[in-house]
Amino acid sequence: MEIGLTNVREFEELARKALPKMFYDYFRGGAEDEFTLRENVEAFQRIRLNPRVLLDVSSINMSTSLLGFKLSSPILVAPTGGHKLAHPEGEAATARAAAACNTIMVLSFSSNCTIEEVASSCNAIRFFQLYVYKRRDVSAKLVQRAESCGFKAIVVTVDTPRIGRREADIKNKMEAPKISNLEGLLSVDANAQDGGSNLEAFANETLDPSLSWKDIGWVKSITKLPILIKGVLTAEDARKAVEVGVSGIVVSNHGGRQLDYVPASISVLEEVVQAVSGAVPVLVDGGVRRGSDIFKAIALGAKAVMVGRPIIYGLAAKGELGVRNVIGILKNELEHTMALAGCPTVQDITRSHVQTPADRL
C-alpha cells in the first residue's frame, strides 16, 4: 500500500506533526552548531552525476552482497535508538518493514524493544550494533544474546566515547530512552548536571571512554560473528581497523550527532576506500536522502549505505508501512538513477559516473 508521498524528505514533515516536540528534536538534532548535520546532506548535493548513454537499461538489477549475504539493494537500516518514541511498536515494526523489503536492519544497542522481541518479530538477516560499556560484562551479554538470536554481525560504534552535545535535548531536558535490553542487567542512577541532560548523564555514566584499538580484540574474543566498526572518518583509522582484523568499516559521523565540524561522511569516503584497498567492505552513512545519493556513494567506493533518520520519520509517520515506503522510495529512486545513468547493475557504477568538487578544481 502506498501512502502517496513522493520522496523521503516529505516524511520528516509528517513525523514532525505526529511527534511531541521533544522527541522530534531528539531524532532530528545534531551536535552544537549542527554544521556536520547540514554538511552530510549538502556534500551529497555538491556531487554531480556523469551519465553514460546508449547502454541497454531495459532491466536494472540493484542486488549486491555484503560479507557473503545477498542484499536486494545496497541499503541497510542504520542503528538508531528509541523507536518506541516514534511509534508504539518500536523496533519490531521497523524490523518487519526491513524484512519485507529484503533489507538488513542493524539493531541499535539502545533499542526500546529487546533483541529477542525483534528476533521473533520476523525472519530476516540482521546485524547488532554494540556500545562498549564500562560494565564489559553487560556489553558481552548483549552480544551473546544477539548471537544466539541469529544476528549475523556485530557493528561496534567507536565514535561515542561520550555523547555529543545536542543542545535541543539539553534545552528540552530529554530523558534517556529506555533500553529494554539492559533490564535486569544494569540500573543506572543518572542525574543531569547543570547544562546537561539526563540523556547525556546516562550515556556518560555507562559508555567506556577508555575504549581503544586493543579492545577490538576483546570484542573479537567474545563472539564468532564478523565485526564491523562504525564511526571511522580518516584513512589512518581505516588502516588500523584493517590491522586489528575487522570485517568491515562504516564511514560515519553518527549523523552529525557526535563531534560537530567533522566533514560529511560522503566527502571522506573515497580516502577511506583507497586506504583499505579492497581488504574489507566499506559502508557509509549520514545524509542519504535520495536514490541518487546511494548511487554517488557506490561510485565513490561504498559497498552499501545505511539510512538513519528517514527510517525513523517513516516509522513516526505511518509505522511499519511508513518504513516500507521510505525504503521503497529510496530503492525506486536508485533504480531510476541507475537507468538514466546507464548502469544496469550495481557493479556497473564506477568512479567515472560522478564528479566531486575536487574533480572540478
Ligand code: FNR
Ligand atoms: C543514531 N545513530 C546511532 N548510531 C549508533 O551506532 N547507535 C545508536 O544507538 C544510534 N542512535 C541514533 C539515534 C538517532 C535518533 C539518530 C538520528 C542516529 C546514528 C545512526 O546509526 C547513523 O549513523 C545516522 O543516523 C546516519 O545519518 P542520517 O541517515 O540520520 O543522516
